Amino acid sequence: xxxxxxxxxxxxxxxxxxxxxxxxxxxxxxxxxxxxxxxxxxxxxxxxxxxxxxxxxxxxxxxxxxxxxxxxxxxxxxxxxxxxxxxxxxxxxxxxxxxxxxxxxxxxxxxxxxxxxxxxxxxxxxxxxxxxxxxxxxxxxxxxxxxxxxxxxxxxxxxxxxxxxxxxxxxxxxxxxxxxxxxxxxxxxxxxxxxxxxxxxxxxxxxxxxxxxxxxxxxxxxxxxxxxxxxxxxxxxxxxxxxxxxxxxxxxxxxxxxxxxxxxxxxxxxxxxxxxxxxxxxxxxxxxxxxxxxxxxxxxxxxxxxxxxxxxxxxxxxxxxxxxxxxxxxxxxxxxxxxxxxxxxxxxxxxxxxxxxxxxxxxxxxxxxxxxxxxxxxxxxxxxxxxxxxxxxxxxxxxxxxxxxxxxxxxxxxxxxxxxxxxxxxxxxxxxxxxxxxxxxxxxxxxxxxxxxxxxxxxxxxxxxxxxxxxxxxx
Amino acid sequence: xxxxxxxxxxxxxxxxxxxxxxxxxxxxxxxxxxxxxxxxxxxxxxxxxxxxxxxxxxxxxxxxxxxxxxxxxxxxxxxxxxxxxxxxxxxxxxxxxxxxxxxxxxxxxxxxxxxxxxxxxxxxxxxxxxxxxxxxxxxxxxxxxxxxxxxxxxxxxxxxxxxxxxxxxxxxxxxxxxxxxxxxxxxxxxxxxxxxxxxxxxxxxxxxxxxxxxxxxxxxxxxxxxxxxxxxxxxxxxxxxxxxxxxxxxxxxxxxxxxxxxxxxxxxxxxxxxxxxxxxxxxx
Numbered sequence: 102x103x104x105x106x107x108x109x110x111x112x113x114x115x116x117x118x119x120x121x122x123x124x125x126x127x128x129x130x131x132x133x134x135x136x137x138x139x140x141x142x143x144x145x146x147x148x149x150x151x152x153x154x155x156x157x158x159x160x161x162x163x164x165x166x167x168x169x170x171x172x173x174x175x176x177x178x179x180x181x182x183x184x185x186x187x188x189x190x191x192x193x194x195x196x197x198x199x200x201x202x203x204x205x206x207x208x209x210x211x212x213x214x215x216x217x218x219x220x221x222x223x224x225x226x227x228x229x230x231x232x233x234x235x236x237x238x239x240x241x242x243x244x245x246x247x248x249x250x251x252x253x254x255x256x257x258x259x260x261x262x263x264x265x266x267x268x269x270x271x272x273x274x275x276x277x278x279x280x281x282x283x284x285x286x287x288x289x290x291x292x293x294x295x296x297x298x299x300x301x302x303x304x305x306x307x308x309x310x311x312x313x314x315x316x317x318x319x320x321x322x323x324x325x326x327x328x329x330x331x332x333x334x335x336x337x338x339x340x341x342x343x344x345x346x347x348x349x350x351x352x353x354x355x356x357x358x359x360x361x362x363x364x365x366x367x368x369x370x371x372x373x374x375x376x377x378x379x380x381x382x383x384x385x386x387x388x389x390x391x392x393x394x395x396x397x398x399x400x401x402x403x404x405x406x407x408x409x410x411x412x413x414x415x416x417x418x419x420x421x422x423x424x425x426x427x428x429x430x431x432x433x434x435x436x437x438x439x440x441x442x443x444x445x446x447x448x449x450x451x452x453x454x455x456x457x458x459x460x461x462x463x464x465x466x467x468x469x470x471x472x473x474x475x476x477x478x479x480x481x482x483x484x485x486x487x488x489x490x491x492x493x494x495x496x497x498x499x500x501x502x503x504x505x506x507x508x509x510x511x512x513x514x515x516x517x518x519x520x521x522x523x524x525x526x527x528x529x530x531x532x533x534x535x536x537x538x539x540x541x542x543x544x545x546x547x548x549x550x551x552x553x554x555x556x557x558x559x560x561x562x563x564x565x566x567x568x569x570x571x572x573x574x575x576x
Numbered sequence: 577x578x579x580x581x582x583x584x585x586x587x588x589x590x591x592x593x594x595x596x597x598x599x600x601x602x603x604x605x606x607x608x609x610x611x612x613x614x615x616x617x618x619x620x621x622x623x624x625x626x627x628x629x630x631x632x633x634x635x636x637x638x639x640x641x642x643x644x645x646x647x648x649x650x651x652x653x654x655x656x657x658x659x660x661x662x663x664x665x666x667x668x669x670x671x672x673x674x675x676x677x678x679x680x681x682x683x684x685x686x687x688x689x690x691x692x693x694x695x696x697x698x699x700x701x702x703x704x705x706x707x708x709x710x711x712x713x714x715x716x717x718x719x720x721x722x723x724x725x726x727x728x729x730x731x732x733x734x735x736x737x738x739x740x741x742x743x744x745x746x747x748x749x750x751x752x753x754x755x756x757x758x759x760x761x762x763x764x765x766x767x768x769x770x771x772x773x774x775x776x777x778x779x780x781x782x783x784x785x786x787x788x789x790x791x792x793x794x795x796x797x798x799x800x801x802x803x804x805x806x807x808x809x810x811x812x813x814x815x816x817x818x819x820x821x822x823x824x825x826x827x828x829x830x831x832x833x834x835x836x837x838x839x840x841x842x843x844x845x846x847x848x849x850x851x852x853x854x855x856x857x858x859x860x
Binding site for chain 2: 109112113114115117118119123127129130133143146148150292341378
């Protein structure tokens with residue numbers, strides 16, 4: 102009791118605290134740890150601004166009369182308004198833009214086209230079309246193929262309940278096969294430095310070429326990589342540019358390439374044509390350069406391109422004393438109409454004027470006035486009834502019409518020759534109808550069978566005509 | 577029994593009651609007011625939208641205001657969600673962390689915005705095969721501005737919000753904020769190049785541990801134990817903060833529905849998202 106009495110206050114305190122401490126220690130063994138968390142500096146995060154460029158006015162040289170054909174027949178994933186910047190650059194240069202139509206066969210449209218432009222095709226080109234384009238390019242026509250990783254299509258597979266991606270590279274590579282260039286089914290990206298988004302890649306590495314002249318930096322907005330093959334890679338990525346196909350980087354990954362002969366240009370993107378991306382960095386210069394490229398081709402026409410072989414007013418010049426007859430008037434009128442459809446005027450003249458294109462008609466037994474026209478073709482006409490055509494062979498002149506085409510910077514000359522004057526209307530008819538299916542064309546020379554209309558089929562002799570009608574079963 | 581003895585006993589009893597029993601009673605009474613500590617759990621098993629974000633914030637506030645909640649475990653199984661809602665929850669988590677430890681347990685997935693929230697906590701635990709990461713932003717570009725005969729607005733973007741190009745660039749800014757949060761949350765533990773992180777990849781939990789996106793592999797119980805360890809408590813209870821805070825289950829749908837009623841993995845409205853959208857059903 103004495104102990105309790107002496108230490109009663111302490112005992113009181115200890116006994117009171119004891120349960121509190123026991124319960125406290127039962128639950129807590131020390132004060133909780135506190136962390137100091139920092140917040141991101143949201144206020145100083147800024148929206149990256151596009152590097153808009155201002156350019157001097159487009160002082161383009163004019164290429165009046167040039168035609169650019171834009172493909173619309175292969176499920177092309179673009180709208181004309183999207184390519185206005187490119188179209189405007191072309192028209193400022195005097196070009197006429199035509200959109201391909203199913204009403205006119207491609208073979209016809211390519212006859213008068215300087216450049217064939219294809220945007221993100223999603224329907225394959227037929228073997229015939231590929232061949233046509235290959236010939237078009239071989240004759241100096243320019244093929245410009247824009248692809249874009251954002252412009253594929255999707256097809257729903259009901260059996261497997263999935264959407265199947267159909268990228269534009271399938272049809273594009275089908276068209277590009279003859280030219281040794283291909284487009285990869287990927288997109289490039291750069292996580293280090295980009296134009297607002299990782300898939301908007303900046304390019305600063307260019308080959309020396311007219312298409313890339315005057316450029317310091319380009320921005321592409323979702324771009325396929327392009328395999329240049331034997332051609333020249335024009336625009337290439339840096340070591341931080343990755344392909345989605347492999348997720349690996351590699352300096353020199355191209356996004357644009359031109360073929361070995363320089364007539365095929367392939368780009369992995371066309372978003373850079375669309376506002377506002379057309380004004381970013383040097384994209385405007387690229388658009389102008391591509392427009393120049395489209396029109397700078399040396400498109401060589403062949404006989405097969407008739408009526409698109411003339412560039413100016415055509416003067417019809419008969420030689421060897423050929424005269425206009427009732428039989429020739431109709432074919433000439435058809436010819437005039439055919440040329441008129443291409444905005445080309447046909448004017449009759451007895452002699453060739455100093456300027457203007459010529460349509461010369463004559464005989465395979467040439468008069469003096471024809472010799473100067475056919476001289477460049479080195480025809481062998483010495484043996485009667487035989488025509489020797491260099492690099493073509495020997496042709497019997499009977500029932501045959503010759504088409505000879507000569508292009509010089511000053512004038513285009515098309516010469517029509519037949520053995521007999523009465524065969525000329527048939528040849529002119531074939532020409533004006535545009536159907537040269539009975540002609541073998543080889544570059545600047547066409548050799549046509551004149552069929553029934555010509556002298557090939559000799560007039561039946563009197564003896565060969567049956568004098569009595571053949572009896573029939575009906576009597 | 578003598579009177580004196582009774583008096584002595586009474587005195588003793590009185591002394592005992594006064595100096596022994598009374599303090600004990602007071603002590604027990606006071607001790608009883610010391611609550612059993614609670615490790616609160618917050619479940620995020622939906623996309624992060626305004627509804628789920630508000631629910632989470634209510635739970636975070638409950639945890640902050642109730643001292644018995646000594647630590648919180650964020651149990652995540654989410655593909656992420658809207659940017660603004662994710663950021664608001666993230667900032668509330670940072671506030672909570674200043675007073676109470678918060679541990680994340682990743683169930684099946686902490687992708688995009690859900691991982692954003694995770695890096696705002698003190699410790700991240702996941703399963704070996706949890707899907708972790710998808711750091712980045714996704715958005716659906718607004719339509720190109722056009723005008724309608726019958727709809728009049730006072731500016732070109734009254735209808736469309738903003739130019740398509742600006743929208744795209746804003747996403748880059750949001751990405752920077754996300755990446756900063758990852759850097760602040762993971763710091764020196766990150767063993768991977770920033771460019772690889774920003775590819776938006778998803779890693780399995782075991783890989784995520786190796787590259788420092790998470791702290792450890794383990795179970796939900798491990799996460800609760802870790803939270804208790806950080807809170808320095810024992811003999812604790814585990815409580816669902818949604819129930820404690822009286823939050824009713826939300827029936828809203830963040831995701832779009834097909835005409836057949838199938839829930840699609842895409843948001844039901846346009847915007848910028850910290851969201852993982854499972855692979856498109858597309859074959860190349």
